[in-house]
Amino acid sequence: MPELPDVEVFRRFLEKHAVGKTIRGVEVRDAKSVDGISGRKFESVVANRRVTKTDRHGKYLFAHLDDGHSIVFHFGMTGYLRSTGNEADGNDGKYCKVLFDLSDGTKILYANKRRLGMVTVVDDAASFIRKIELGTDALSLSVREFRKLLDGKRGSVKGFLMDQNTVAGIGNVYSDEILYQARIHPRRKVKDLSDEDISTLYNVMQDVLTTAVDNDADPERMAGSFLLKHRDEGDSCPRCGGSVSRISASGRSSYLCRRCQR
DNA sequence: ACATTGACCTGAGAGC
DNA sequence: TGCTCTCAGGTCAATG
Numbered sequence: 001m002p003e004l005p006d007v008e009v010f011r012r013f014l015e016k017h018a019v020g021k022t023i024r025g026v027e028v029r030d031a032k033s034v035d036g037i038s039g040r041k042f043e044s045v046v047a048n049r050r051v052t053k054t055d056r057h058g059k060y061l062f063a064h065l066d067d068g069h070s071i072v073f074h075f076g077m078t079g080y081l082r083s084t085g086n087e088a089d090g091n092d093g094k095y096c097k098v099l100f101d102l103s104d105g106t107k108i109l110y111a112n113k114r115r116l117g118m119v120t121v122v123d124d125a126a127s128f129i130r131k132i133e134l135g136t137d138a139l140s141l142s143v144r145e146f147r148k149l150l151d152g153k154r155g156s157v158k159g160f161l162m163d164q165n166t167v168a169g170i171g172n173v174y175s176d177e178i179l180y181q182a183r184i185h186p187r188r189k190v191k192d193l194s195d196e197d198i199s200t201l202y203n204v205m206q207d208v209l210t211t212a213v214d215n216d217a218d219p220e221r222m223a224g225s226f227l228l229k230h231r232d233e234g235d236s237c238p239r240c241g242g243s244v245s246r247i248s249a250s251g252r253s254s255y256l257c258r259r260c261q262r
Numbered sequence: 263a264c265a266t267t268g269a270c271c272t273g274a275g276a277g278c
Numbered sequence: 279t280g281c282t283c284t285c286a287g288g289t290c291a292a293t294g
Contacts, residue, residue, distance in 0.1 A: 076271080077271095078271090078272085078273080113271095113272070113273055113274095114270095114271045114272050114273075115270085115271050115272080116270075116271055116272090117271095152264095153264085153265090154264070154265070155264080155265055155266080156265095159265075159266080163265095250265095250266080251266065251267060251268080
């Protein structure tokens with residue numbers, strides 16, 4: 001479920017493998033996964049362009065091209081990027097939606113088990129972000145801005161954290177993690193948060209996201225104290241030993257420890 | 263204006 | 279073994 005940390009890992013991957021190289025060819029294998037334009041058009045816009053830079057905003061990944069266009073990737077919940085050697089399609093072949101053939105022989109594939117998520121190409125990444133009204137990236141948000149965003153909100157904290165138009169990058173799994181570590185109940189109303197709650201929430205948010213990025217967004221590598229590793233009803237809370245519950249909050253199943261989270 | 267709910271997507275895993 | 283059912287969660291449209 002690619003959220004900010006996962007997408008940041010994909011960005012670093014793309015930065016390492018694609019920047020400075022030319023896209024020799026593109027093969028759209030599933031035109032339905034290309035948003036806004038036809039697969040053929042996508043191929044012709046992107047082909048023979050050099051990748052100059054990568055960027056991430058929330059859960060969106062951008063590959064900037066030398067003519068000003070940018071490729072946009074969104075991973076839905078099952079998307080990923082991978083490189084292959086030559087023919088090694090392996091299991092990914094089935095899920096490969098778009099295949100990029102780079103000038104040094106590297107092949108990068110955008111794969112997705114479902115059609116949530118998409119690839120497209122835009123004239124200008126910044127105006128694309130404005131158009132879809134993406135909020136500020138969670139990792140480039142100051143406490144001051146964070147407080148301002150919370151101000152006047154009537155919904156739950158969980159809904160707030162997951163709203164991409166307010167704070168971009170946090171999804172179901174990491175919102176649960178942040179709320180768990182901040183000891184705040186997901187259904188708690190934003191307006192009921194104290195000043196102290198807010199600063200805790202902010203600090204924990206930064207900490208959880210950077211820790212996740214530092215560990216390649218791989219749950220295996222994260223400390224056992226992360227709720228991430230105990231997302232299972234009845235599993236035990238790594239902090240108090242109580243049992244992990246599953247409830248519905250903001251229309252999503254949320255895992256929490258009722259004892260730790262009020 | 264804002265918040266919540268339901269639909270979409272489709273593979274994995276559980277249960278029978 | 280295989281069938282059916284439920285769940286996963288990111289976004290968007292519809293509804294409250």
